[in-house]
Amino acid sequence: MKVRLEQREKSSPWLNLALPLMAIAATLVLCGGLIALAGANVLEAYTVLFASALDSKFNLVETIVKATPLVLTGLAVAVAFRAKFWNIGAEGQFLLGAMAAVFIGTQEGLPTWSLVPLMIVCGILAGGLWAVLPAILKTRFKVDDVVTTLLLNFIVFYAMMALLDGPWKDPLSGYPDSPDVLMEAEYPILLTATRLHLGALMAGLAAIFIWWLMRFTTLGFAIRAVGENPRAAAYAGHNITRVIILTALISGGLAGLAGVGEAAGLHFQVMAGISTGYGYTGIVIAMLARLNPLGVVPSAIFFAIIITGAEAMSRATGVPVFLADVIQGTALMTMLIALLFTSYRLRVSLSSHG
Amino acid sequence: MSQNTPILNLRGICKNFGSVQANKDVDLTLHKGDILGLLGENGAGKTTLMNVLFGTYAADSGHIEIDGLPVAIHNSADAIACGIGMVHQHFHLVARHSVIENLMVGQPSKHGMLDRADAEARLAKIGEDFDLKLPSDALVSDLTIGEQQRLEIIKALFRGARILILDEPTAVLTPQETEGLFKAMRALIDKGMGVIFISHKLFEVREITNRMMIMRLGVVTATLDNTPDLTDRQLGELMCGHELTPPEKPAVEVGRVLLRLSNITAGGTPERPVLKDVSLDVRAGEIVGLAGVSGNGQSQLAEVIAGVLQPHSGTIEIDGNVLSRPTVNEIKALGVGRVPEDRMGTGLITSLPLSDSMVLPRIGQPPFSRYGVIDRGAISKFVAEQVETFGIKTASVDIRTGTLSGGNLQKALLAREMAWDPLILLVAQPTRGIDVGAGEFVHRQFLDMRARGRGLLVISEDLEELFTLSDRIAVIYEGRIMSIIPAAEATARNVGLLMAGFQEDAA
Numbered sequence: 001m002k003v004r005l006e007q008r009e010k011s012s013p014w015l016n017l018a019l020p021l022m023a024i025a026a027t028l029v030l031c032g033g034l035i036a037l038a039g040a041n042v043l044e045a046y047t048v049l050f051a052s053a054l055d056s057k058f059n060l061v062e063t064i065v066k067a068t069p070l071v072l073t074g075l076a077v078a079v080a081f082r083a084k085f086w087n088i089g090a091e092g093q094f095l096l097g098a099m100a101a102v103f104i105g106t107q108e109g110l111p112t113w114s115l116v117p118l119m120i121v122c123g124i125l126a127g128g129l130w131a132v133l134p135a136i137l138k139t140r141f142k143v144d145d146v147v148t149t150l151l152l153n154f155i156v157f158y159a160m161m162a163l164l165d166g167p168w169k170d171p172l173s174g175y176p177d178s179p180d181v182l183m184e185a186e187y188p189i190l191l192t193a194t195r196l197h198l199g200a201l202m203a204g205l206a207a208i209f210i211w212w213l214m215r216f217t218t219l220g221f222a223i224r225a226v227g228e229n230p231r232a233a234a235y236a237g238h239n240i241t242r243v244i245i246l247t248a249l250i251s252g253g254l255a256g257l258a259g260v261g262e263a264a265g266l267h268f269q270v271m272a273g274i275s276t277g278y279g280y281t282g283i284v285i286a287m288l289a290r291l292n293p294l295g296v297v298p299s300a301i302f303f304a305i306i307i308t309g310a311e312a313m314s315r316a317t318g319v320p321v322f323l324a325d326v327i328q329g330t331a332l333m334t335m336l337i338a339l340l341f342t343s344y345r346l347r348v349s350l351s352s353h354g
Numbered sequence: 355m356s357q358n359t360p361i362l363n364l365r366g367i368c369k370n371f372g373s374v375q376a377n378k379d380v381d382l383t384l385h386k387g388d389i390l391g392l393l394g395e396n397g398a399g400k401t402t403l404m405n406v407l408f409g410t411y412a413a414d415s416g417h418i419e420i421d422g423l424p425v426a427i428h429n430s431a432d433a434i435a436c437g438i439g440m441v442h443q444h445f446h447l448v449a450r451h452s453v454i455e456n457l458m459v460g461q462p463s464k465h466g467m468l469d470r471a472d473a474e475a476r477l478a479k480i481g482e483d484f485d486l487k488l489p490s491d492a493l494v495s496d497l498t499i500g501e502q503q504r505l506e507i508i509k510a511l512f513r514g515a516r517i518l519i520l521d522e523p524t525a526v527l528t529p530q531e532t533e534g535l536f537k538a539m540r541a542l543i544d545k546g547m548g549v550i551f552i553s554h555k556l557f558e559v560r561e562i563t564n565r566m567m568i569m570r571l572g573v574v575t576a577t578l579d580n581t582p583d584l585t586d587r588q589l590g591e592l593m594c595g596h597e598l599t600p601p602e603k604p605a606v607e608v609g610r611v612l613l614r615l616s617n618i619t620a621g622g623t624p625e626r627p628v629l630k631d632v633s634l635d636v637r638a639g640e641i642v643g644l645a646g647v648s649g650n651g652q653s654q655l656a657e658v659i660a661g662v663l664q665p666h667s668g669t670i671e672i673d674g675n676v677l678s679r680p681t682v683n684e685i686k687a688l689g690v691g692r693v694p695e696d697r698m699g700t701g702l703i704t705s706l707p708l709s710d711s712m713v714l715p716r717i718g719q720p721p722f723s724r725y726g727v728i729d730r731g732a733i734s735k736f737v738a739e740q741v742e743t744f745g746i747k748t749a750s751v752d753i754r755t756g757t758l759s760g761g762n763l764q765k766a767l768l769a770r771e772m773a774w775d776p777l778i779l780l781v782a783q784p785t786r787g788i789d790v791g792a793g794e795f796v797h798r799q800f801l802d803m804r805a806r807g808r809g810l811l812v813i814s815e816d817l818e819e820l821f822t823l824s825d826r827i828a829v830i831y832e833g834r835i836m837s838i839i840p841a842a843e844a845t846a847r848n849v850g851l852l853m854a855g856f857q858e859d860a861a
Binding site: 201215216217219220221222224225228229231232233234235236237238 | 637660661663681682692699700701702703704705706710714715717718723726727728730754850
């Protein structure tokens with residue numbers, strides 16, 4: 001018997017929906033093995049994992065709050081990867097966005113009404129411009145963007161820590177936490193008595209806007225063309241450098257906006273743990289959504305459930321909370337394998353010796 | 355085994371791809387000493403059949419016999435073991451290795467050691483027996499295209515091939531090199547081998563083969579002996595299933611200069627440019643052909659005219675506008691259309707929908723977009739119209755571009771450029787890899803443009819095509835224009851010599 005891969009003539013539309021679902025199913029089965037190894041009942045653990053994230057209004061809101069930055073970093077990666085600009089740097093762009101927001105949000109001299117809009121604009125610009133740097137290195141000097149975007153994350157992170165240990169250090173407690181933003185600089189709350197803030201609305205609108213941008217604007221068209229075949233795009237008169245730099249600006253801006261949301265809507269300050277790897281999780285989210293901006297929303301919610309549910313599962317069953325990270329990693333691998341099947345099919349043939 | 359047992363016999367080969375029948379009940383017989391010409395339009399199933407024979411695809415049904423005995427071929431290693439050798443259109447050689455090293459790749463080793471002396475001896479013997487000689491320590495990258503092809507043939511013989519498949523071998527050769535290939539093919543059959551020769555060039559098939567097999571839509575439509583009274587027209591009609599009428603080339607009054615290249619030096623470095631001091635005019639109502647073996651600066655010349663490659667020195671004049679560092683968009687705006695050689699590389703985007711590929715250069719302007727916002731309806735309408743006018747065969751305008759056949763891709767590109775009625779059309783290898791019917795359609799479009807007073811620059815390695823279309827033929831060799839001759843004075847001999855770099859002193 002022989003098994004080989006054969007190229008499909010075309011990928012059928014139902015696969016686009018079925019593949020992420022199959023990847024998730026495979027991930028849960030694989031990780032189920034780990035739960036069993038940890039000595040817990042697999043079904044019970046998964047029930048707690050999903051139910052705890054969804055079973056009350058409070059938990060539902062918390063899941064959405066968790067999904068908010070993930071939608072934005074997922075969009076950031078989805079846009080960049082469409083142009084084959086491999087932005088692994090959403091993490092650093094996120095942190096810069098948060099830092100810019102806190103910098104503005106702590107200024108006493110500014111008119112109070114201008115604080116939130118200024119924080120949003122400056123956060124987007126900070127993240128965006130930070131992403132333009134590797135884009136210039138890529139287009140001008142052909143420096144590998146995977147390496148530069150990734151390494152720039154560490155520069156931002158340690159610069160932030162230096163800031164938190166220096167000028168921004170809390171003089172009273174001595175903790176590496178920045179000062180709190182002014183009351184007027186906080187995002188409005190959308191639902192009273194919850195933590196659901198303006199950022200969630202903005203993330204949803206951003207998903208719709210990016211979908212529209214990619215599908216109905218000449219810039220979105222150019223981003224896809226440059227990503228799929230830069231030579232043909234250049235011959236047709238598209239300026240590749242310009243398209244990649246604009247892509248980086250949008251991508252970094254989205255990640256920066258995610259940072260603004262966490263700083264202005266949730267923590268009201270910058271501290272060492274402000275990101276639990278949102279920029280990296282964004283890569284998994286974008287891949288699971290097959291880079292579709294609208295698909296990023298359910299994909300981000302799925303990971304928000306895993307992340308928030310993992311703690312409840314850990315408390316109830318004793319399975320370590322790190323299972324959430326394993327699920328994320330496994331989901332990326334299964335999705336990458338699943339993507340192979342969009343363009344290839346397995347063909348099993350019984351070899352016949354005539 | 356009797357004397358009359360064919361060395362190769364394919365019986366009832368069927369191969370489906372989804373709902374498409376690429377091969378339907380195909381029989382093929384090859385005897386010792388046969389050169390069998392395999393003819394057919396693109397998509398007729400020739401390549402599929404050869405891939406089944408060489409083990410790349412598994413046939414859905416049917417069987418293969420070698421010397422009258424059934425064999426199972428699952429991969430190319432099986433095929434080679436059965437004595438089948440294939441020379442692909444694109445060579446599979448290691449450029450930085452020498453001739454002998456390329457031959458030894460994949461050969462069985464003795465206790466982990468390569469037997470170079472044995473390989474040298476066998477190379478020398480092949481050189482003697484078939485008059486196929488190459489220096490064993492020459493690097494592949496230093497060989498000409500013709501020599502590289504010879505190495506591919508030697509490689510097949512080295513591995514014990516008795517049946518040789520040549521897939522469009524002459525597409526990359528000068529007329530003189532083609533003569534050399536034919537000599538080698540005759541030497542092969544004298545030693546009792548069988549050759550399958552795939553080509554689009556009917557006059558070559560008529561010259562070298564003794565039998566022909568014609569395929570259309572996956573079935574064999576005719577198998578005939580090569581007799582002198584066969585005409586290109588008969589063969590063409592068998593291939594495409596309907597009558598062909600060669601395009602007429604009426605006299606057209608030549609007008610003003612539309613495109614003028616003056617002393618263009620470009621590509622490589624300013625000290626060692628690829629294009630050296632190239633000057634060329636194309637006038638209204640004129641088709642200028644650019645002949646040359648590939649790699650002599652044609653692609654750089656096309657890139658300069660497209661605005662992708664900035665010349666080191668020299669100027670381009672388009673309809674009276676002199677440009678020294680033109681951009682793609684300036685050139686486009688002045689009315690230059692472009693149909694590139696590399697349709698999937700620099701023309702269309704295979705992974706995007708056909709409709710996106712067809713508006714790629716014009717997406718930024720009405721009716722396709724206003725203020726950066728795309729009008730999908732206008733795009734669909736435009737593409738549907740072009741599909742209709744040019745007879746592009748596609749299931750829908752939203753299908754992935756890469757699923758179209760070569761001929762349809764070429765039509766799509768032509769439609770995309772011609773919809774704007776360009777003043778000047780720059781085309782490279784317009785009929786390469788596409789079938790006779792589509793090729794005629796393409797040629798007719800060019801002649802229509804010429805009749806409307808447009809100017810065309812046609813870059814091609816197919817001399818017959820250039821002779822059919824051109825009013826003047828420029829020959830390029832190592833980045834220089836060797837000569838520009840009126841089509842009436844051009845012959846395969848004088849153009850062939852110029853293509854090989856010989857200045858025409860004798861003629």
